[in-house]
Amino acid sequence: MIQNLLDGILTGSIVSLGAIGLTLIMHMLRFANFSYAELLGIGAYAALVFDRMFAALAPVLTAKVGPLSLTLALALSVFVAMVFTGVTAIIIDRLVFKRIREKADALSMVFASFGVALIVRNVITLVFGLKAQLYSNDIAFAVVLSRDPLLLVKPDQVFVLCAALALMFALHLVLSRTTFGYALRAVAENSSLAQVTGVRLSTMVNMVWLIGGALSAAAGVFYALTNHLSPAMGHNFVLPVFAATIVGGIGSVYGAVLGGFIVGIASGLALLVLPSGYIPAMPFLIILAVLMIRPHGLFGEARE
Amino acid sequence: MIGLVSYLAFFATMASILAIATLGLNLQWGNTGLFNGGVVAFFGAGAYGTMLLGGHPETGQFGGFQLPFVIAFPGGVLFAGLIAWIVGVLTLRLRHDYLAIATFGVAVAFEAVTRNAEWLTGGAKGMRGFPRPLEAAIGDNFLYGLFFLGLVLTILVAVYVGLERLAHSPYGRVLRAIREDEVAARSLGKSPARLRLEAFIAGSMIMGIAGGLYTAFYAFVSPQDLAPILTFQVWAMLIVGGAGNNRGAVLGAFLIWAAWTLSGFALSRFAPAALQLHAGSIQYILIGLVIVGMLLWRPQGLLPERIRPTLTGKGAARTSAPGEFQGGQNP
Amino acid sequence: MSETGAALRVEKLVAGYVRDLPILRDVDLTLRRNALTAIIGPNGAGKSTLIKAIAGLVPVSSGTVKLGGREITGIRADEMGALGMAYVPQTDNIFRTLTIRQNLLLALRKAQDAVTRLGELFALFAPLAAKQDEKAGALSGGQRQMLAVAMALARRPQVMLMDEPSAGLSPKAAQEVLELARGLTTQGVSILLVEQNVRAALAVADHCYILAEGRNQVDGPAAAILNDPVVGEIYLGARRAGSP
Numbered sequence: 001m002i003q004n005l006l007d008g009i010l011t012g013s014i015v016s017l018g019a020i021g022l023t024l025i026m027h028m029l030r031f032a033n034f035s036y037a038e039l040l041g042i043g044a045y046a047a048l049v050f051d052r053m054f055a056a057l058a059p060v061l062t063a064k065v066g067p068l069s070l071t072l073a074l075a076l077s078v079f080v081a082m083v084f085t086g087v088t089a090i091i092i093d094r095l096v097f098k099r100i101r102e103k104a105d106a107l108s109m110v111f112a113s114f115g116v117a118l119i120v121r122n123v124i125t126l127v128f129g130l131k132a133q134l135y136s137n138d139i140a141f142a143v144v145l146s147r148d149p150l151l152l153v154k155p156d157q158v159f160v161l162c163a164a165l166a167l168m169f170a171l172h173l174v175l176s177r178t179t180f181g182y183a184l185r186a187v188a189e190n191s192s193l194a195q196v197t198g199v200r201l202s203t204m205v206n207m208v209w210l211i212g213g214a215l216s217a218a219a220g221v222f223y224a225l226t227n228h229l230s231p232a233m234g235h236n237f238v239l240p241v242f243a244a245t246i247v248g249g250i251g252s253v254y255g256a257v258l259g260g261f262i263v264g265i266a267s268g269l270a271l272l273v274l275p276s277g278y279i280p281a282m283p284f285l286i287i288l289a290v291l292m293i294r295p296h297g298l299f300g301e302a303r304e
Numbered sequence: 305m306i307g308l309v310s311y312l313a314f315f316a317t318m319a320s321i322l323a324i325a326t327l328g329l330n331l332q333w334g335n336t337g338l339f340n341g342g343v344v345a346f347f348g349a350g351a352y353g354t355m356l357l358g359g360h361p362e363t364g365q366f367g368g369f370q371l372p373f374v375i376a377f378p379g380g381v382l383f384a385g386l387i388a389w390i391v392g393v394l395t396l397r398l399r400h401d402y403l404a405i406a407t408f409g410v411a412v413a414f415e416a417v418t419r420n421a422e423w424l425t426g427g428a429k430g431m432r433g434f435p436r437p438l439e440a441a442i443g444d445n446f447l448y449g450l451f452f453l454g455l456v457l458t459i460l461v462a463v464y465v466g467l468e469r470l471a472h473s474p475y476g477r478v479l480r481a482i483r484e485d486e487v488a489a490r491s492l493g494k495s496p497a498r499l500r501l502e503a504f505i506a507g508s509m510i511m512g513i514a515g516g517l518y519t520a521f522y523a524f525v526s527p528q529d530l531a532p533i534l535t536f537q538v539w540a541m542l543i544v545g546g547a548g549n550n551r552g553a554v555l556g557a558f559l560i561w562a563a564w565t566l567s568g569f570a571l572s573r574f575a576p577a578a579l580q581l582h583a584g585s586i587q588y589i590l591i592g593l594v595i596v597g598m599l600l601w602r603p604q605g606l607l608p609e610r611i612r613p614t615l616t617g618k619g620a621a622r623t624s625a626p627g628e629f630q631g632g633q634n635p
Numbered sequence: 636m637s638e639t640g641a642a643l644r645v646e647k648l649v650a651g652y653v654r655d656l657p658i659l660r661d662v663d664l665t666l667r668r669n670a671l672t673a674i675i676g677p678n679g680a681g682k683s684t685l686i687k688a689i690a691g692l693v694p695v696s697s698g699t700v701k702l703g704g705r706e707i708t709g710i711r712a713d714e715m716g717a718l719g720m721a722y723v724p725q726t727d728n729i730f731r732t733l734t735i736r737q738n739l740l741l742a743l744r745k746a747q748d749a750v751t752r753l754g755e756l757f758a759l760f761a762p763l764a765a766k767q768d769e770k771a772g773a774l775s776g777g778q779r780q781m782l783a784v785a786m787a788l789a790r791r792p793q794v795m796l797m798d799e800p801s802a803g804l805s806p807k808a809a810q811e812v813l814e815l816a817r818g819l820t821t822q823g824v825s826i827l828l829v830e831q832n833v834r835a836a837l838a839v840a841d842h843c844y845i846l847a848e849g850r851n852q853v854d855g856p857a858a859a860i861l862n863d864p865v866v867g868e869i870y871l872g873a874r875r876a877g878s879p
Binding site: 026031032034096099100103104106107108110111112114115116117118119121122123125126235238239242246250275277278279280281283284285287288291292295 | 333337339341394395398399400401402404405406408409410412413415416417419420532533536539543582585586588589591592593594595596599600603
């Protein structure tokens with residue numbers, strides 16, 4: 001029970017990171033972006049490439065950090081992968097979404113996002129192969145927190161949770177303390193007024209892709225660090241991140257964070273009553289429940 | 305010779321089944337502007353529903369009622385309609401892309417059930433053995449293949465004619481009015497929510513028809529037959545043919561299925577061994593490129609919709625509600 | 636009127652949301668420096684569209700807009716502030732989820748002297764200073780309008796466009812907002828405002844344009860328009876007859 005809760009919180013922190021950018025993109029560009037979760041995959045694999053590169057260039061970096069399976073090279077790679085993924089997100093927007101939103105309706109964007117997701121996922125498969133990979137093949141030993149009930153936690157998991165929370169806190173500071181943050185919130189609340197107030201929308205759209213891509217990359221690495229890398233990982237996060245945004249209310253960053261934890265914990269606890277094969281459907285049930293009870297989410301409000 | 309005819313019949317049967325599914329999607333997306341992100345689930349509901357009702361009983365498994373095809377098949381179709389009704393009631397009154405998310409979710413949930421609920425679906429090994437209609441009476445495999453093609457073509461024509469009539473009826477015009485401008489449709493005294501729900505259910509049932517025929521054709525169904533790529537394939541068929549045009553939907557289905565089959569053949573024949581493993585991925589990328597490329601360069605498809613929309617630009621009044629956005633953004 | 640005397644000049648403006656479906660057809664308008672000009676007219680005349688087109692929010696298909704002699708037609712709305720033009724929308728003109736201080740800092744984002752300017756604005760609008768850390772959504776209607784004006788003033792505009800500043804306010808608050816606008820004209824801001832509340836608008840305006848069916852029909856000194864029986868009958872009649 002408590003073990004499921006702990007695992008759920010960990011998954012939740014990853015889903016939250018993935019959902020933050022999605023909620024902003026869905027709100028600003030007004031379309032459900034099914035390719036967004038592929039950014040997790042892009043980030044995780046980008047980190048893998050950079051990790052191997054750094055390790056080859058400077059073997060010193062292969063030293064492990066404390067009890068973690070995380071090496072210095074990988075830690076460095078996370079940051080590079082975040083930038084890389086953010087820029088990739090902007091490039092995909094330029095190549096596809098920007099051109100479509102200039103001439104067609106929102107449904108075409110949804111449609112295109114499915115196409116983009118399919119392409120990204122299979123390019124990853126083509127390059128890295130279908131089989132699951134690990135950043136480090138060393139076995140990460142779990143620490144026994146308690147024997148009755150049995151509670152196991154890996155140092156990596158603790159690190160991931162802390163790092164995810166730190167990233168969210170950093171974003172919180174940006175949103176609540178800087179004029180850039182105010183501008184971002186302003187665009188989310190009322191984009192035409194934001195324009196009148198001197199905010200350039202296309203710049204903000206790029207910034208949201210950059211932030212969203214970076215946070216998703218971190219989420220992807222964190223997932224891969226505590227589980228494994230696979231080309232399907234983006235696909236597997238599509239429903240959880242959508243569920244988190246819908247639970248939190250589209251456009252609400254804080255809602256997405258809370259929604260992510262709710263989805264993660266609910267999926268963790270669901271394992272107590274459901275065979276694991278059904279867990280991928282859990283976010284769908286959460287979406288249906290939210291749509292029935294509170295269609296605009298916990299923090300969202302009706303638009304249109 | 306017989307081999308070639310037999311293969312062509314096989315090809316045409318599959319293409320026709322997919323064309324029926326594409327027609328169902330056209331009713332939803334092309335005519336009514338509803339986004340179905342889980343075509344495979346409704347196709348699958350028809351397939352599994354038909355199998356459960358008409359298949360052989362298996363020990364330790366629910367279903368296998370061995371009902372005659374004329375009952376099992378409509379039963380599967382109704383099952384697809386039932387799922388559509390539940391999803392539609394919950395999501396059609398909300399933001400248009402909630403339907404996309406919910407239908408995508410249905411597909412994920414459906415896959416989870418087909419893979420895991422062994423007592424119901426046989427799990428990953430699927431369900432085998434289905435008394436195909438009139439198979440015993442016809443006997444010969446080759447002739448039966450031709451007969452089945454005839455059956456599928458008859459149903460395809462019936463669905464096509466039905467949808468064409470619908471599109472040109474007052475009802476079809478109202479559906480288009482909803483797609484273009486919901487406020488105007490409401491002012492005609494129609495309830496857009498109700499009509500959208502009807503169109504969504506009807507389209508999903510047509511996909512269920514395709515699924516039921518698929519089961520009957522192979523006498524077998526498993527989660528592998530219902531991979532998520534099916535949804536993408538059907539979309540590609542519609543967008544290539546031309547959303548809103550039933551003839552385009554059928555044309556697109558045949559073209560994309562031919563391209564899919566040929567690319568699979570070419571990859572297995574000519575691609576270097578190293579690439580063989582990845583043939584599937586390459587095909588998937590091609591489907592993705594077809595979808596994105598069509599949206600970017602020829603969104604109206606090969607056969608554009610013949611009845612021009614009433615407003616300039618698709619759904620100018622509503623869907624471009626972020627007009628302030630577009631207006632302000634383009635330099 | 637000499638070119639130098641015009642703070643804003645609109646010539647033969649054709650604009651609308653959808654191409655080939657202009658809402659404004661050949662609108663001409665001149666806003667004199669340090670004057671308050673009101674645009675009035677029946678519902679659907681295109682008054683708000685005119686102001687939005689000037690502010691860069693509605694695409695202009697032909698015609699020109701000049702701000703102090705410089706052509707600004709087709710410039711993006713977010714660049715207008717830097718050129719000296721401010722726009723106060725009718726509703727939703729403040730960010731409800733930001734605090735008052737954050738709203739103003741956002742408006743001052745690109746200003747060099749943001750900190751001093753913030754102090755000046757708080758000095759000018761004391762009621763806002765007192766509530767600076769509260770969410771703007773919690774303000775009363777009159778104070779919201781005050782904040783919206785303060786945000787518009789942040790970048791020291793030469794021209795301020797106001798879309799129905801008195802809409803939804805109590806008569807007293809409406810009066811205060813219009814007088815605030817009047818007062819700004821003595822501080823170097825030229826104001827163009829749209830009003831439904833014709834009498835109140837004409838009471839503070841110097842000049843008045845009457846817009847109907849996307850064209851400007853009549854214009855003249857506000858006092859003359861208010862007292863012109865023919866104009867009153869045609870354009871203001873409904874309002875007079877309607878009010879008991």
